[in-house]
Amino acid sequence: MDGSNRNAAGDTPTMSPQPADLWVDDQDWIEGDIPRRPWIAPGYALRKALTVIVGPPGGMKSSLSLAWAVSLALGKPHGRFDPQTTAPVVIYNVEDDENEQRRRLSAVLRQFDAMPADIKGRVIRTGPKKVGTLVVRTDDGIVAETTAFANLKRIVTENKARLVIIDPLVELHNVDENDNTAIRAVLAELRAFAVAEDVAIIVMHHTRKGAAANAGDPEIGRGASAIIGAARVILTLGPMTEDDAKAFGLPTDRKARSNYVRLDDGKANYSGVDDAAWFEKILYTLDNGETVPAAVPWQPPSAKMASLEDLAALARAIENGHPSGEPWSPKLSGEGRAIRPLLEEHGFVGAAAQKAVMAKLAADYSVVEAKFKTRVSRNKVIGLRIGCKPDAEWLNDA
Structure with a gap:
């Protein structure tokens, strides 16, 4: 609304009466003059x-x-x-x-x-x-x-x-x-x-x-x-x-x-x-x-940042495989071959820190997830490897 009406001649604007129960604003303003929220x-x-x-x-x-x-x-x-x-x-x-x-x-x-x-x-x-x-x-x-x-x-x-x-x-x-x-x-x-x-x-x-x-x-x-x-x-x-x-x-x-x-x-x-x-x-x-x-x-504890020494040590451990003789699992849990205990051993405690270091290992050491056959049951499961290490019966992803 423009707040005005035309008179009978149609050329002279006159102000509309303002309603008593409403505020009306149709003017421009200067941003710096707007009061800050209280x-x-x-x-x-x-x-x-x-x-x-x-x-x-x-x-x-x-x-x-x-x-x-x-x-x-x-x-x-x-x-x-x-x-x-x-x-x-x-x-x-x-x-x-x-x-x-x-x-x-x-x-x-x-x-x-x-x-x-x-x-x-x-x-x-x-x-x-x-x-x-x-x-x-x-x-x-x-x-x-x-x-x-x-x-x-x-x-x-x-x-x-x-x-x-x-x-x-x-x-x-x-x-x-x-x-x-x-x-x-x-x-x-x-x-x-x-x-x-x-x-x-x-x-x-x-x-x-x-x-x-x-x-x-x-x-x-x-x-x-x-x-x-x-x-x-x-x-x-x-x-x-x-x-x-x-x-x-x-x-x-x-x-x-x-x-x-x-x-x-x-x-x-x-x-x-x-x-x-x-x-x-x-x-x-x-x-x-x-x-x-x-x-x-x-303040929640901050996630540990991985040093070059941390990454190198973890990469060697992944190459060597899980103590069971099979590859580490990428799961961040406490079950079986899960990588979490290894990460915690190196000071990476909590999901945030562990996900960050795993991403760093993937980027810097080409650690990937791949399928292999377990030695006993011959089931197809997921493990971590660098190139073809550790030694396992790795399967073609296709």
Whole structure:
């Protein structure tokens, strides 16, 4: 639209009346004058918008959110959560009481080398004495805020908070969580709150029962798909899988893996989708003698880079063949003639490092996969060779 009409003579433009309930823009602009997006922490928390973190119960969502609260209050980064300023934070938690919040925050503060006095008046904790519902739908279908929501807004305003953390979503309303229309109305109230108070809101949300831990998949969250549409940022928090552990060369048993969680971008409307951010569950002993976990940023081990000596030694071993007298298998497993134990013996631990060195051997030493007949069963199987080495009954690939 051009924002104008012709008069009766057809030659003099007159401005159209602007609608009262819509904004209209048909002008040109200067790119440098466009305001930057009001990120509190780029990719994680944006003022006037909702962020939803989806994860299983007990998956360290609360611990992570408390670390972000302290991060913003102190102006210190926590992993990739990099606050652009310092600001007060309000935490509304329906599940943890005052003392539990203090326990968790005590553990969090240790990784910042900080004390409770350092966040006094900066991290404000609140929660319901009874029911924690913030938004209700009445019998006649009207969606309205509760007294608790009004009080929460007052606390945010009085403390000039810029981040509000709400935990968890399922406790905030009385509607059917699978009803898209109802859930959309509930989240619209939260979004309107974010806009009115110029705050970023982070909401903790549980995964569906039996949902697979698909990293970065927002569909694993409970309830209606309207949740995905209402949020500007969706992050998934999940446990380390066996495949993850193998890739990093770590123990694959459940107990060992339970010490690590991964955070992935599920939806990032205003930022790029990044690689997973990892956190380790570290136990801290408080002054009262209790042990409390905290989510601490963790960097996965780097894949070993192959030196010329490494490649030459591995090439000789492949030429010599497996100790059984047959060629090595290219499988990166622990079975039979698999090459993985040989690679691990030379320091290449984890799938990433092992795939990289195998590609290097193929490029620099012409290590290839080929069929041969086993000496005992005479089966046709795959082995590794350089030229015709090791000695085996190699078959024509054709």
